[in-house]
Amino acid sequence: MADAYFLLVCDDVPHDVVLTDPGTRPLDVAQVVRRLTGLSLWRSKVLAVRAPAVILAGVSQEDAEAAATALRAAGARAEVGQQPEPDFPKP
Template sequence: MADEYFLLVCDDVPHDVVLTDPGIRVLDVARAVRRLTGLSLWRSKVLATQLPAVILDSVPQEDAEAAVTVLREVGAQAEVRARPESGVLKS
């Protein structure tokens, strides 16, 4: 018997915000990460230097795009990655 797979379609697929390069202003990026995540400044700096780093996990697309904009404004390179595989169910 063949396995059947279904993809659940919802209003918003969860997205991750991934920091790929902090640029030359690492402290400014760490401050932005702190504002976005609520982590301590020390932990934010550690996160900003261990790349690639997932800054936000499973957030709506609008929030992810806003976070990427904040990170890019301080000189970092970041991207939004969709997570569609989480809604696949086996029948």
């Protein structure tokens, strides 16, 4: 049986939210990360301090923009980027 690869075409390409710099208030940023991800405060702080870090992966563009705006409001630098398309082997 031959392997078949399919690329689904959809209207909304998944996006990632990347925290590039926690700024001068890392605890405030950690609280926003906690609210966005549901992680504990300790794990959120570790994630915020180890920037650059992917906070959310594979979310819609609207959710990614809202999350980046919340992180920026807390004093962090955050970017929204599209997930790269998978590189399927050619048959």
